[in-house]
Amino acid sequence: MSQQTGSKWIEQDSAHCLHPFTNFKALNDKGSRVITRAEGIYIYDEDNNKILDGMAGLWCVNMGYNCQPLIDAATKQLQELPYYNLFFQTTHPPAVELSTLLAEVAPEGMNHVFFTGSGSECNDTVVRMVRHYWSSLGKPNKQTIISRNNAYHGSTMAGASLGGMAFMHAQGGLPLPNIVHIDQPYHFGEGQGVDANEFGLERAQQLEAKILEVGEDNVAAFIAEPIQGAGGVIIPPESYWPEIQCICDKYEILLIVDEVICGFGRTGEWFASQTFDIKPDLMCMAKGITSGYLPLGGVMVREHVAKVLTDADTEFAHGFTYSGHPAACAVAIANIKEMQKHNIVSRVREDIAPYFASRWNELLDHPMVAEARTKGLVGAIELVKDKATNERYHKDLDVGTRCREHCFSAGVVLRAVGDTMICSPPLIITRDEIDEFIEKTKIALDNTLADVSL
Numbered sequence: 001m002s003q004q005t006g007s008k009w010i011e012q013d014s015a016h017c018l019h020p021f022t023n024f025k026a027l028n029d030k031g032s033r034v035i036t037r038a039e040g041i042y043i044y045d046e047d048n049n050k051i052l053d054g055m056a057g058l059w060c061v062n063m064g065y066n067c068q069p070l071i072d073a074a075t076k077q078l079q080e081l082p083y084y085n086l087f088f089q090t091t092h093p094p095a096v097e098l099s100t101l102l103a104e105v106a107p108e109g110m111n112h113v114f115f116t117g118s119g120s121e122c123n124d125t126v127v128r129m130v131r132h133y134w135s136s137l138g139k140p141n142k143q144t145i146i147s148r149n150n151a152y153h154g155s156t157m158a159g160a161s162l163g164g165m166a167f168m169h170a171q172g173g174l175p176l177p178n179i180v181h182i183d184q185p186y187h188f189g190e191g192q193g194v195d196a197n198e199f200g201l202e203r204a205q206q207l208e209a210k211i212l213e214v215g216e217d218n219v220a221a222f223i224a225e226p227i228q229g230a231g232g233v234i235i236p237p238e239s240y241w242p243e244i245q246c247i248c249d250k251y252e253i254l255l256i257v258d259e260v261i262c263g264f265g266r267t268g269e270w271f272a273s274q275t276f277d278i279k280p281d282l283m284c285m286a287k288g289i290t291s292g293y294l295p296l297g298g299v300m301v302r303e304h305v306a307k308v309l310t311d312a313d314t315e316f317a318h319g320f321t322y323s324g325h326p327a328a329c330a331v332a333i334a335n336i337k338e339m340q341k342h343n344i345v346s347r348v349r350e351d352i353a354p355y356f357a358s359r360w361n362e363l364l365d366h367p368m369v370a371e372a373r374t375k376g377l378v379g380a381i382e383l384v385k386d387k388a389t390n391e392r393y394h395k396d397l398d399v400g401t402r403c404r405e406h407c408f409s410a411g412v413v414l415r416a417v418g419d420t421m422i423c424s425p426p427l428i429i430t431r432d433e434i435d436e437f438i439e440k441t442k443i444a445l446d447n448t449l450a451d452v453s454l
């Protein structure tokens with residue numbers, strides 16, 4: 001793997017900075033990549049190498065890196081009211097204006113939002129909120145939340161518990177009590193030889209089995225990402241979501257949709273709940289809500305949930321210092337208005353996503369690529385040793401990580417989840433930039449193949 005050298009940043013970074021989701025020892029051996037500036041869909045390292053950001057940062061920089069109205073909105077708000085909170089009977093214009101705007105773009109019937117500082121905080125919030133909801137309705141036993149293996153819902157204790165990442169559970173004694181998991185609808189990885197829709201139904205029906213196992217009177221909610229992101233851009237078969245919706249309706253289980261990645265245009269609608277025709281009771285948002293310029297999250301709730309919380313007439317004993325931070329709200333408002341002004345959502349749906357899909361699918365011609373899939377502007381390819389049998393490379397070869405390194409060398413950022421390569425480019429990407437993205441990815445794949453064929 002490439003070794004980064006010769007920079008004071010790298011030395012001080014190793015000396016003082018502990019990185020998220022990082023093996024510190026391995027990083028110190030290699031050294032960090034130092035990213036110093038960015039523009040449009042490109043990031044630049046300290047040697048001025050220009051790299052196409054196929055991940056939009058961490059799935060968030062949807063409007064690109066130099067969206068001036070977002071910068072102006074933050075600056076203006078910081079000058080006017082840099083901080084105030086929504087506790088103890090106070091509010092401020094950016095929080096009010098953003099709540100109103102969110103009600104406008106959210107699926108019909110979702111008109112209330114609880115602000116947080118991140119996606120993880122949204123998921124901590126929903127755990128407490130749905131339990132409070134059922135208690136308020138006189139059903140305090142409805143505590144259990146059903147999630148899925150290999151889901152990602154953040155990294156706080158509740159977020160990581162809702163998530164289904166075994167390696168995260170292993171550190172810290174998770175999951176927390178009353179959070180249980182069913183299997184994911186990952187057809188390529190776990191459903192080989194079975195018809196995709198049959199597989200999707202089977203995986204959805206595990207929800208019903210789990211509700212019956214836990215007891216209907218003990219289940220509060222089911223939580224899921226419309227498309228699993230960090231788990232490997234797992235796009236469920238068409239049969240999956242309608243069946244999940246049916247089961248939630250049948251047993252009166254609240255449906256929590258984690259839209260942290262999918263929200264704000266990623267799938268070609270404002271929310272993937274619209275793309276997949278899902279009717280969530282609660283919806284988690286973060287990342288693209290501000291295009292990542294400032295940290296912000298929010299939980300939107302459907303009218304009947306808002307009504308129970310309001311009618312309860314007891315304090316919802318939960319909140320964060322930065323719930324509804326004015327500068328973050330101001331950026332979110334500017335971000336949504338920019339998206340509306342430039343018709344970003346319909347542009348993704350009608351023009352850029354279909355073009356991206358057709359070009360991404362060309363990667364299937366490569367001898368290592370066994371599957372290519374996209375929805376809107378997320379994509380994944382599955383790397384295998386043998387396309388006839390879909391046999392993977394030996395784990396020790398770490399083909400995904402190697403490919404990620406070759407992507408960087410070729411001037412493009414892709415992310416590796418095992419031997420699945422995934423992408424989530426900024427929504428403002430143009431056709432020409434998609435061409436460049438695919439060409440660079442092809443070079444990286446060729447170099448990866450040469451590397452493992454030695």
Ligand SMILES: *Cc1c(COP(=O)(O)O)cnc(C)c1O
Pocket residue numbers: 117118119120121123152153154155225229230258259260261286287
């Ligand atoms: C990133 C992510 C989170 C966590 O958000 P943070 O802002 O990192 O806390 C939660 N859910 C999903 C689906 C995510 O992709």
